[in-house]
Each structure stands twice: as structure tokens, then as C-alpha cells.
Amino acid sequence: MTKLGFTACAAAFLAGASAAHAAEIEFWYGNTGKIEEAIQAHCAAFNDAQSDHMITCVGQGGYEAGMQKAIAAYRSAQHPVLIQFFDAGTLDLMLSEAVVPVQEIMPDAPWDDYINGARSYYETSSGDLFSQPYNGSTLIFYANMEMLGDAGIEEVPQSWEGVMDAARQLKAAGVECPFTTDAHPWRVLEQFSARHGAPIATNNNGYGGLDGEYTFNEGPVADHMLNLSKWREEGLLKLDQDTVAGKYNAAFNAGECAMMEASTGSYGAAYAALGDKVRITMAPMYDGVERRNTLIGGAAIWVMKGHDDADYEAAISFLNFVREEDQQIEFTRRTGYMPVTKAALASLVASGKADSLEFATAEMGVASLNQPGDENSRGIRLGFYVQFREFFKEETQKAFNGDQTMQAALDNAVARGNELLRRFEQTYQGTELP
Amino acid sequence: MVEDTRGIDRTAFVILVIGVAFILTPIVIAFLTASLSYEEFVSAGGIGLNVGSSFLDNMRRIVTETRLPGQLWNSIVISLLVAGIKCAFAFTATFALVFYESRWNWIIFSLTIATVMLPLELLVITTYQIVANVAMPLNWLLQITGLAWLSEQVVGAKHEYKLSLLDTYIGVALPIATSSTSVFIYRQFFLSLPKDLPRAAAMDGASPFRFMIDILLPLSWTPLVATFMFWFIGGWTQYLWPLVAAATPDAQPAVVGLAKLANTEPDRIPDVPLLMAGALFVSFIPVVLIGVMQRQIVRGLNLSEK
């Protein structure tokens, strides 16, 4: 029966080739499109560069699908050695007892070299990295200088106050969509609260233990969300659903919207569409608030339990390989993701390429991640966070659509989120937060 | 009959025209849009009646630039497996249920028919766990019976059997094939056959097996072909189960691939002409099948008595 199966074929192929190599391992990743090509290039380069190990990289068609398959595979002990997983699932994996901390199996790697925002997201409370940051991005601000210039604006605004002044000016000049975002929690909640030094939840966003509670319905995040809905009513802000293009970044790239907040990873498409009209800067702050680091987006590579030493040797070798400066720079060139170690960034700057188009976001992004941090800008350590993001989107969307007030939406999101946290606590009863 | 039916016939005509228009509108819009190039589409700024010249070009891009051709092949294999398994298993089982004397008949019939009540979509979460390791029930069995403990004592190590069918054709097809409506249809058909058929065959010295193959099978050709076509299309149009059971794009059927294609380029206005061409590409085979075979399907499913 299994003859028809792809996995079976792959397994047979691996078994046949096993004589030539010390260990063959699998790496499951979620990305598709250009990023998938870059990951496959990493794997091919690794296999070419040495002959001791052999890695097979298997695309899962999405982070969530990859995780779901890893869960099922782990339950039947058929899981890969390495798996890439995205930021929001960090705590779920940390407590799964299915992974080995990377710093534990490779204590001598230069972990201190990882940039601040990337480290803190994936480290334990004692400061050991649990997984190796791989494809890193962060939030930055984009402006279409042609549209700004036509409205008489010369500089990209740095503060929210400045953004709104510019937006009013643009609107007066006849621009229908001055500023756009999709109000995804990654942008308006996580990245916003981190760089404003505001907490999302108690216990330092969960780093202090599983009994934290969400608190963002009061304070800077709540103020910002209320502002967003006010600005939208004023016609200064458009969300995905208000744009002709249907998606905030498509609307920016099509010249429909003049400014947007987006991931560093959006730069390639923006440049392809708009050329040097695009100007980027760090994400805006409210006046009078000291800037903290933004959080790393994208994903990290995790090492899964239950394999033998030879497999781990191969995994370590691969993790070291993708950390090499050349490999990181090549990956950045192909994908728009940022280098995640200081050494790689330094070597990029030294090569003089940092100012060229492909690397335009690297310095800006790393600078944003490397701002001084505090206990609220380390990252998110909250259980069932993927599900919480859905709740947040649902409730705030209702508010944007006028079905409830924004304050009610935030209160509901907090209440539903707290229920998730309590259930998570109960599910992992007796487990220590690493 | 000398009856004035002009009024009612005119009403019927209008109703049918509206109905056909409702059915055809999305298809026509899909064709029209698929004939535009991306640039034409973006500058047109909406649905128009203009016919472009890029239909073949969009189709060429579907074939050369997307994974849909390979996924079309996956769809064909999966649908054939679904239809084949459903028809074969139901045929043999129904043969037994109708032509054998057994006190189990009623229970087995109920067990198979009950599958109609709960569609696969409802059971996706746990079916996924089973398909991820089809040996799981065996492991449970060994544990419950104590055999696992016994072998652990003998061999010295705990052994769990594993076999994942995720991302395989058969793993996608088997759970879809569980719904056993065919049993019901075949049973109706068998019961309509002359009662003396097996007796006559037995007098000629035919074994039950021979009777099934040589006499029943040729007689059942019409309902068999109809149900096969019907389940083939049913397998083709499945979405939720293949979406989760086949995670890698290489293993997914075309319908899933089309839905994924809609989300590949979030950074620009979606290439709707390409998507429409894809939708037509994916639906072509089953629509032609149902168009050509509709008479046989309707007759074979015993939907029409005329």
C-alpha cells in the first residue's frame, strides 16, 4: 500500500543511500515560494559542502500545517530531527517535552553573538537559547515618497503624531488612503507594546510563570487601538478590507496607500513595485516614550527529541552551517529576512553591500531589534498564543466594523485570552517554565 | 389534450432561463476574466464584458508555472482510488448481505449505512491521528490484551508499531471511501433482480463467487458505472480532508492547490485571471464527466424510473 506514498519513497530512498553517509536527517519547514527556494538552497549547499551528513528538507506548506504534522508524527515517533516553527508557538514547543534546547546540545556555539531582539524571544528565563533563530524579520515603517512629496511632505515621519499629521496633509491633498495596516496582533499588539515598553500580560508577558494574565486593555496598547479606530473613521487609516487591493501591502505596492507598517520581509515586493519611491524607517513611536527593541518575527529551528547521537551530530553541523556569515548573507539576499548574528551583520556592512537594494532592510531592522530592551520587550511567553491571535483579530475586527466599541473588543479579547491561559496552565500542570 | 398551457409554459420558460443564467453567470465570468492578462485586469478595475486574448497564455502559465498539473494527477489517482474502493468493497459486501443467509446481515447493514450520518469533515481531527499512525489501534489492542507486556518481557524492549499514511494517495483516499451509500444503492438494485437468479446459477454448478463475477457483475453494470462516476466526482471535490492529510504541496489534490494558489502573492493585487484559469483547469475533468455521463448517472443511481 505504502508504495504509492511519497514519504515511503523518500524513506526508501534514504535507506538506500544510508551506506554513503554517517547520518541522514530531515528538516521540516513551513515557508513557500521564494523563501522555500532559499531554504532548499541552504540544504543543497550543506549537502554539497560536506559528505558526512545528508539533510532532506521537506516543505509542509505552512507553519501551522508543519506543526500539526510534527505533533502527529511525534505522537507516533516518526518526527524529524529539525523543525522550523514560527514565533507565536514558542511556549507551546518549549513545554512540549518534545524538543531539546539548542544551547544544551551545542553549548559552545556563539550564542551571545545573536542580536538582542532575536535572543530574548527564544531564550529561557535563565538566558539559554532554546531554539536557533533562523529567518528573522521585524516591523518597520514604509512610505511612498512620491505621494508624500506631492502633498508637500519631505521627511518620513518618525512618530505617530507625525504620521497622523502627514496623513491629514495627504488626505487634504486628495490621497484616499494615507496610511494602512492590517491591524494584525503581530503589528498593533506585540511589536507596538514591545517598542513602547508596555506589557501585554503580567509576569513580564509570561516570562515569569504560567499564571500571568493579559492586561493590554488598559494603557498604551489600548490608547493606540482606540486611536486606530478613530483615525479610520477620520479617513486617515485604511485596513485590508477598506482597500481596493484587498490587502494592506498590496495596496501600498499598488500606489493606493502612501504609508504602511509592515515586516522587513515586505521590502522586496515594495521595491519591485515602486522602485526608489519607497523609503523605510523604524516603526513610529508616540512622542515622549523611550524606544525599546522590536521583537523578531519569522521563525526559528528547533531540535526534536528521540533521535540518536549521529542524527544530532548532523543536526548540529547543519545549524552551524546556516549560522555561517556567508550563508546568512546569501539567505538575506534571497529572501529579505535579516541576518540574526552580529558577526553576519558586521561582515555585511564591511562588504559594503549593506546599502544595496537587496540588503536595504538589514541594518534598519537589526538596529530596531538591537535597541535597549526591558522586561516587556523580551518577547511573548504566553500559552495557546496562536489561538489568542485569532481571538484578538476577531474581536478587534468586530470593533472596526462597528459591532462593538474598541474598548469592549479589548476587554473581550483579554477575557477570552485569560481563559486560554488558565486552560494552558491546567494542561501543563506540574511543568516548570524553562 | 386540448388544454391551454401557453400561460404556464411561458412562465416555465422564463423560470428556466433565469435558472440557467444563475448557473452560467459565474462560469461565464470565470471564462471572461481568464481571457484577460494581468495588466488588462488591473486597469479594467473590475468585472467587464470585454474578452481578452490571453486565455491560452493564462492556461499555459497554469501548466508551466504552477503545481496544478501535478496536483491534477494527484486528484485523478485519489478520485480513482476513492471510487474504486467504494464500489468494490460495497459490491462484495452487498452481495453477501443480500444473497447470504446470516443473522449478522442486519447489523452489518446498519453499521455501514450509519456512516452516511457523519461526514468525514466532522471527524477530521481524530481521523488525522489514526492516519498518522494506522498501527495505533493495533498497539492499543496489544496493550489491552497484555501481549505488549508479554513481548516486552521477552524482547526486553517496548515496541510500538508505526505506519503513517499522511501525504500518501491511499492515506488521503481511504477515509473518504468510508461513506457507504453505495451499499444502499446496490441493495436496492439486487433486490429488484429475479429471486431465482442464484438458485438457477447454483443448478448450473456455479459457486457463490462465480455467480457474483459472472452473473451479478455484468447485470450490475449500470449502477456500478453510475456510482463509480459519482464517487469519482465526490473524491475530486473533497477539500478539508486532503487539505490536512496531504500537507506537502506535492501530495495535494488540485482543489487544495487552487485554494493555496489564491494566497501565494499577498504583496500585490491578486492575479485573478490566473486564478480563474486555474479554477476552470481544476473543474474541467469532472464537469466534462458529469456532462457526458449525466444520463447514465441519473439512471444508475435509480433516481429516475422512466
Next chain:
Amino acid sequence: MTQGFYTGRWSYWALVLPILALIAMFFYIPAALAFFWSLFLERPFGGGSEFVGFQNYERVLSDPEFWNAMWRTLTFMAIAPTLAIGLSLILAIAADRGIRISQAARNIIIWPKAVAGASIGVVFVFIFNPFLGIFAPLNEIYPGIWNPRIDGADAFATLVVAQVWNGIPFNFIILLSGLQAIPDTLTKAAAMDGSGPWRRIVDLQLPLLTPQLFLTFVLEFVGTVVEAFGLIDTMTQGGPGGATNLLIYKIYVDGFKAYDLSGAATQTALLMMFVIAMVILQFRLERFVKYER
């Protein structure tokens, strides 16, 4: 119940075993497993599951979102099948007139049966696009009057239209074949009694069509609970603000995106009970269906 003729025991089991193994493995075990999990708090990666009795049920049943999703499912079930069957009935009666267009209509109306829900979704999401679709001109005159991305009712309506489009062919074929099976002699006799063609529809055709109507309602009701998934996933993803988050989609998101295996299993169990109860209810109602002619 049979014309049982053969008695061989081995051959009997050999014939029924394949289908029994198949449904046991991929239907009964998964169904049982869902009930089993609903009593536990299951860690996604295993390695610890805690028996919690009916706590998951308490949680789900006291969660307003579950009831919202259930309520949306019920609303959808009330609207979509009624429309799909009602329109099919009107079309079938019209096609049964045997006028010139009937044959062509029969051929065309069956097509959507072969188009997958997800493919329909991809097409309809474009057709109903507020800026590019067929209602775009309306939006130019009255801005914001139609936007399924913002207005939950609009989004719900698009789902219903797509579901009805997909549901018409099968109902149409069943009802039409039912109509055509009504013997001409009955029609002629009624005509002799002086009842006109309109009268005959109400007095003769509809009563004789109850078995087919019953069948279509049973299939449509069970079908709409789950078939909407492909449409939702490609058209609205449950939005805006959860307005199209039917239970089947919520279960998928909870189970496959949020790794809440226990919650998803509990909701699955509840939905299963609901569907079974509904099917049983429908068959209780079958007494009122006239089968004899």
C-alpha cells in the same frame, strides 16, 4: 430482509470484511476517539493527558463563541437548504413541462455538482469583491452599501449564494426524476376532472413528490453542516469578526491551527450528537411522507 440463499460462513465474512475493516478503522475508531479525547485535557505533543471528566463540555457549553458558531450554523442550515431545494423545485417543475428549453436546462443545471466548493469559493470571492465584482457599480453610487469584508450579513449572504449554487443540481435532478415518475394516467385523469395545470402542481405533483423532497432535505441538512467549510476557507476565513465562523470551521481552526485538541474533540463530539439527533428526528418525520402511489 434478504433473499438469503447461500450459507457459507467463510466466504460471507471474506466478502464483508473489507468494508467492515475500512469503516472501523477510518470511521468508528476516529468517532470513538473524539468522544474519548473530549474527556481529557490533551497535550498536543502527548506526554501527559489529564482526565477531566466533563470539564471540557462545561467549558465549551459555557463559551458564548461556541453558541455563536452553533447559532450561525443553524441559521445557515435554515436558509441555504430551503433556498437550494425551493429553487430546485421550481426549476424542476418548470423543466417537467417538457418545453423546448427543458433538455438544455437539464444538461446545464447539473454542472455545478462537479465543481468543488473550494473552487466555487475562489470564483465567488472575486464576483462579490466590493471594488471589482458585480456590485462595484452599486458601491460607486452608494459607497459602502456592499462590502462582505466588513459587513457580516453581506459575507453570510455570499456564503449562502455560493452554497445554493452548489446545491441546486443534485436536488434538481432528484426532484425532476420524481416528477417524471408520476404516471401520465394520473395527470390525464386529473385533467379530465377539470383541474388545470396550475392546480395540478399543488394538488397532484407536490403531494406525490414528498419522498423526493424528504430525501433532498435529509441530504441537504447534513451536507450544509460540513460542506460550507470549503466555501468559508476560500471566501471569508470565518470573518469579518467571526460573522461566518460556522462550527465546522471553528473546529478546524481550534484543532489544526491552535492545537486545542481537547476543545476541538469536544466540539466535534457535540456536533456529532447534534447531527445524529437531527437525522433521527428527520426519520421520525418520515411517517408523514407518502411512499405509495
